[in-house]
Each structure stands twice: as structure tokens, then as C-alpha cells.
Amino acid sequence: MDDQARIMQSIGGVSLAGHSVQGGMQLPPPHGHDGTDGDGRKQDIGDILHQIMTITDQSLDEAQAKKHGLNCHRMKPALFSVLCEIKEKTGLSIRGAQEEDPPDPQLMRLDNMLLAEGVAGPEKGGGSAAAAAAAAASGGAADNSIEHSDYRAKLTQIRQIYHTELEKYEQACNEFTTHVMNLLREQSRTRPISPKEIERMVGIIHRKFSSIQMQLKQSTCEAVMILRSRFLDARRKRRNFSKQATEILNEYFYSHLSNPYPSEEAKEELAKKCSITVSQVGSAHLAVVSNWFGNKRIRYKKNIGKFQEEANLYAAKTAVNAAHAAAAAVQNSQANSPTTPNSGSSGSFSLPNTGDMFLSMQSLNGDSYQGVQVGANVQSQVDTLHHVISQTAGYNDALAGNTMYNPHGLNANGGWQDAMTPSSVISPTEGPGSAHSDTSN
DNA sequence: GTCTATGATTGTGG
DNA sequence: CCACAATCATAGAC
Numbered sequence: 377m378d379d380q381a382r383i384m385q386s387i388g389g390v391s392l393a394g395h396s397v398q399g400g401m402q403l404p405p406p407h408g409h410d411g412t413d414g415d416g417r418k419q420d421i422g423d424i425l426h427q428i429m430t431i432t433d434q435s436l437d438e439a440q441a442k443k444h445g446l447n448c449h450r451m452k453p454a455l456f457s458v459l460c461e462i463k464e465k466t467g468l469s470i471r472g473a474q475e476e477d478p479p480d481p482q483l484m485r486l487d488n489m490l491l492a493e494g495v496a497g498p499e500k501g502g503g504s505a506a507a508a509a510a511a512a513a514s515g516g517a518a519d520n521s522i523e524h525s526d527y528r529a530k531l532t533q534i535r536q537i538y539h540t541e542l543e544k545y546e547q548a549c550n551e552f553t554t555h556v557m558n559l560l561r562e563q564s565r566t567r568p569i570s571p572k573e574i575e576r577m578v579g580i581i582h583r584k585f586s587s588i589q590m591q592l593k594q595s596t597c598e599a600v601m602i603l604r605s606r607f608l609d610a611r612r613k614r615r616n617f618s619k620q621a622t623e624i625l626n627e628y629f630y631s632h633l634s635n636p637y638p639s640e641e642a643k644e645e646l647a648k649k650c651s652i653t654v655s656q657v658g659s660a661h662l663a664v665v666s667n668w669f670g671n672k673r674i675r676y677k678k679n680i681g682k683f684q685e686e687a688n689l690y691a692a693k694t695a696v697n698a699a700h701a702a703a704a705a706v707q708n709s710q711a712n713s714p715t716t717p718n719s720g721s722s723g724s725f726s727l728p729n730t731g732d733m734f735l736s737m738q739s740l741n742g743d744s745y746q747g748v749q750v751g752a753n754v755q756s757q758v759d760t761l762h763h764v765i766s767q768t769a770g771y772n773d774a775l776a777g778n779t780m781y782n783p784h785g786l787n788a789n790g791g792w793q794d795a796m797t798p799s800s801v802i803s804p805t806e807g808p809g810s811a812h813s814d815t816s817n
Numbered sequence: 818g819t820c821t822a823t824g825a826t827t828g829t830g831g
Numbered sequence: 832c833c834a835c836a837a838t839c840a841t842a843g844a845c
Contacts, residue, residue: 614823614824614825614840614841614842615824615841615842616822616823616824616841616842616843617823617824637834663825664824664825666833666834667824667825667826668823668824670834670835670836671823671824671825673834673835674834674835674836674837675822675823677835678836
């Protein structure tokens with residue numbers, strides 16, 4: 377408290393003494409402030425130093441008395457008003473000079489980024505909780521979710537630090553502002569300080585602190601960027617799908633071999649089934665499915681021979697399911713067909729059984745034309761069965777010339793159809809695995 | 818270490 | 832914008 381008073385006193389003194397208008401005031405004139413040169417300078421400096429050293433020794437009373445004396449001087453009001461006028465003018469010019477601070481684009485960028493990243497702004501619906509829920513929900517392919525939650529956790533940490541620091545800065549700023557304002561208010565008794573001036577001072581302080589805050593924001597942004605890049609890189613790293621997921625995708629692929637282009641809904645469903653959670657942002661999990669199908673189509677087309685074994689496997693698998701499903705459907709809807717498709721396919725669709733398969737397929741196909749109940753499902757069954765049959769010797773010719781392969785006009789899809797027909801046509805006698813990677817390319 | 822499989826990215830054409 | 836084709840880059844097997 378004493379210190380503060382003394383400092384204030386000294387500030388007031390210096391301020392007054394330093395002002396040209398103050399020449400005639402009662403303050404002890406600064407020694408050797410004017411008119412001295414050369415030899416006298418050393419002495420003056422010594423005096424000044426001495427004064428400075430003894431300033432702190434002055435008692436509070438003495439200082440208060442000086443202050444009082446100053447305030448009571450008969451010229452004070454007049455001089456004060458003059459001072460006010462001068463200050464007002466200079467203040468205006470100063471204000472005019474540094475009027476309006478345009479919103480710093482850099483700061484805006486930082487703010488926007490922090491907002492976008494969820495560091496600033498409102499808490500995003502319990503990020504960690506959501507991540508944990510996602511992790512829990514996606515049992516099989518939890519890798520993504522774990523990484524995701526890890527990312528969220530780190531982000532939350534950054535967010536926390538950011539807010540703590542920001543709060544600290546704000547508090548310090550407020551404290552300092554209050555302090556300075558008190559100081560100025562105190563001083564305004566002895567020197568003219570307009571509210572505007574105080575305002576300006578506060579503005580300066582805020583600017584200073586906001587520049588510090590900007591540094592904080594910048595480093596926070598950097599931290600987020602590093603975090604992001606690390607996790608993005610991690611995400612970019614190729615991670616094989618789980619066996620389950622591959623199986624599901626393959627099943628779909630081979631059961632829709634004539635038109636392996638899943639719709640949005642189908643993709644969504646597949647992604648869900650495969651537990652392909654949000655791997656990047658938004659609907660990217662659909663892109664993952666699209667990628668898979670894109671790759672699969674290309675690679676299948678390029679080297680059908682290589683995929684035949686796999687195709688058989690999945691075709692058989694799906695065919696069994698399909699046959700069962702169809703049987704159930706047929707039985708439920710119209711128990712008129714004694715030749716249920718699964719009659720000859722109890723075990724596996726081993727190649728020698730193809731005769732039965734062919735019949736089965738024909739019956740299925742017939743159903744598909746008249747039985748609405750079986751409807752959409754049939755195409756996949758036909759695809760599957762067709763594939764199985766196409767692998768077998770002897771029936772391909774019949775199939776190749778048979779329109780029933782594309783009962784729903786899927787042949788219109790030239791690209792895929794043309795590309796894959798060779799498999800059924802060119803390799804009538806080749807076993808699975810025989811490498812004939814000619815195809816369209 | 819190499820080699821293959823495979824998910825992702827990029828460039829191109831319709 | 833989508834599919835395709837080529838390519839990259841890495842996981843995983845050996």
C-alpha cells in the first residue's frame with residue numbers, strides 16, 4: 377500500500393514536472409534540468425540520483441502533504457482546465473490516429489479453426505462419451521473407434537488446456553485493467569485524465585492481452601493440427617477389414633455379380649453390417665464401401681480366374697441361403713411348387729451337382745417372373761446360381777445363349793456385363809484357378 | 818528382406 | 832458426380 381502510494385506520488389510528480397505548463401508550480405524544480413552544461417552535469421546527475429534514492433525514504437505524510445499543497449494551489453483549477461484542454465486535443469489526435477482496429481484476419485482464422493475443431497465454442501455433445509459409445513457399439517472393428525476416441529480424448533485435453541489458459545489470461549487482464557483504472561482514477565485527482573483516456577488505456581491493455589491470447593490460440597491451433605495430421609495419417613494407413621466385413625462384402629458382391637453396384641442404402645447397410653464406422657468425416661464410411669466395390673470390380677474383372685475359387689465359395693454360400701429363403705418364400709406364398717429349389721442343394725453346390733442347380737435356377741427364375749413375393753431377392757439368387765453354374769463344364773453354352781441370365785434387363789449395363797461375360801463364355805472347361813488373365817484388357 | 822493382397826488416392830472420361 | 836483404371840502405400844505372409 378505504501379509502495380503504491382509512493383509510486384503514484386512519484387508518477388504524479390514526474391508527470392506534472394515534465395509538463396511545460398507546470399513551470400511555475402511549487403514542486404522542487406528538478407536540479408540542473410535546464411541551463412546546465414559541461415562540468416555541472418556530473419554534479420546534477422549525482423543530485424538526481426540522490427533524489428531518486430531518497431524518494432523512497434520520504435514518508436507518506438510528507439508525500440501527502442506535497443500532494444495536498446499541490447491540490448490547494450490557487451492556480452491549480454485554471455491550470456488543470458488548460459491541461460484538460462490540451463490533453464483533450466492530443467487525446468483526440470491520438471485517438472484519431474489509431475482509430476478502429478480492423479478485425480485481425482489472422483485472429484479470425486484462428487478463431488474459426490478453433491471453432492471448427494470444437495476447441496472453442498460450445499462443447500460438442502459429450503465427445504468422449506459419444507466416442508466411447510461408438511467403440512462399444514462396433515465390437516468387431518473397434519480399431520477405428522478406438523483411434524477415434526483417442527483422438528477425441530486428446531482434443532478434449534487440448535480444449536481443456538486452452539480454456540484454462542484463456543481463463544487465466546482473461547482474469548489477469550481484468551485484474552490488470554482494474555488495477556490500472558484505479559491507478560488512473562487516483563491520478564486523475566492530480567492530473568487531467570478523461571474517461572476516454574482511461575478507455576483508451578483499457579483498450580491498449582486489452583489489445584496487449586489479446587495478442588498474448590492470440591499466441592495461445594496459435595499454439596493451440598498448432599497442437600490441433602499436429603494431432604489431426606497424426607491421426608489422419610494413422611487413418612490413412614491401410615487397415616485391412618476384419619474377416620467378417622470382407623465376408624459380408626464378398627457375399628454381396630458375388631450375389632450381385634451381374635450388377636455389383638450397391639445403392640446408397642445398400643452401402644449404408646453394408647457399412648453398418650461390416651461395422652465400418654465413421655472412418656473419416658461424415659459419410660466417408662460409404663466411400664469405404666464404394667472403394668471396396670470399386671477395387672473388387674476392377675480386380676475381379678482383371679483376373680477372373682484368380683477369383684473363381686472365392687467366387688465359388690461365396691456363390692455356394694449365398695446360394696444355400698438364397699435357396700432356403702426362396703424355399704421358405706415359395707412355401708409360404710404358394711405351396712404349389714413341389715420342386716423346391718433346395719431340393720438338390722442340401723450340402724454344397726459342388727460342381728458335379730450342376731444339373732440340379734440348373735433346374736433350381738430355372739425354377740427360381742420362373743418364380744421371379746410371376747411371384748412378386750420373391751421379388752427383389754431373386755436377382756441375387758439368380759446371380760449366385762448363375763455363377764455357380766457358370767463354373768461348371770457343360771452348361772455354360774446353354775447359359776451363354778440364354779436370356780434368362782438377365783431377367784431384369786440388367787444386360788443393359790454393358791460395361792460390367794461385357795467385361796464379365798468372358799468368364800462364363802471363355803472358360804467353359806477350365807477349372808478354377810487356371811490363370812487366364814486376358815479379359816477385356 | 819521380398820512378394821502379394823488390398824485399401825486408398827489420383828487422373829480421366831462420360 | 833460416378834465409375835474406371837492406374838498407381839501408391841502398407842499390412843501381412845514368407
